[in-house]
Amino acid sequence: MTAAHPHPAAGRLRTAWAAAHTPVSGVPRWARIAARAVPFTVLPSSAWRIATCTFHVPLDGDAVQDSGTLPWWLPLELYVVLLSAVSELFAFAALGLVARWGEVFPRRLPLLGGRPVPVAAAVVPAALGATVLTAGSLLFTVLLSTGRMLQGRPLRDGTPVFAGDWHTVVLVACYAPLLLWGPLLAAVTLAYRHRRRGRSS
Numbered sequence: 121m122t123a124a125h126p127h128p129a130a131g132r133l134r135t136a137w138a139a140a141h142t143p144v145s146g147v148p149r150w151a152r153i154a155a156r157a158v159p160f161t162v163l164p165s166s167a168w169r170i171a172t173c174t175f176h177v178p179l180d181g182d183a184v185q186d187s188g189t190l191p192w193w194l195p196l197e198l199y200v201v202l203l204s205a206v207s208e209l210f211a212f213a214a215l216g217l218v219a220r221w222g223e224v225f226p227r228r229l230p231l232l233g234g235r236p237v238p239v240a241a242a243v244v245p246a247a248l249g250a251t252v253l254t255a256g257s258l259l260f261t262v263l264l265s266t267g268r269m270l271q272g273r274p275l276r277d278g279t280p281v282f283a284g285d286w287h288t289v290v291l292v293a294c295y296a297p298l299l300l301w302g303p304l305l306a307a308v309t310l311a312y313r314h315r316r317r318g319r320s321s
Contacts, residue, residue, distance in 0.1 A: 151311040158214035166204035168294035173200040217312040254302030
């Protein structure tokens with residue numbers, strides 16, 4: 121009886137996944153934990169959006185789904201999936217601040233492969249992202265706490281959405297982790313800058 125050999129593509133995928141998650145030397149333990157936590161701060165809200173808008177699970181008080189200004193060729197269901205996927209990709213990029221691919225361009229990239237990543241090329245976008253995310257999450261919290269995001273969206277029977285019931289609890293529980301995205305990214309960015317600057321000095 122011969123043992124089954126793993127598919128080569130699966131082996132390459134595992135290797136790439138390990139490389140993306142393996143921190144480089146000199147990364148503090150807290151920075152590794154923070155970077156790995158970032159994608160999980162986005163996951164609950166992405167799951168909530170997909171559940172309510174794509175699969176129409178009644179977690180939002182059975183509110184009327186409005187496609188707003190989306191183009192006719194982009195259904196709301198697909199838009200929400202794409203939005204959630206892009207959000208997770210941006211969150212996953214935080215791992216680059218602790219892994220080798222955030223310090224040296226992967227060799228498969230044309231022209232840049234194998235070259236060091238300029239510190240500013242990583243720090244500036246990450247710092248801007250952390251600032252926008254932190255400000256946005258604070259604004260979201262203020263609007264939520266004042267009730268401006270819990271009213272004004274009519275149900276099919278004319279009553280307001282999220283009238284203090286379990287739908288509100290689910291919404292807040294899913295979106296509350298987003299408050300950590302900006303601060304965690306900012307902390308990991310500072311650690312990245314300190315580590316890279318220390319090596320170049």
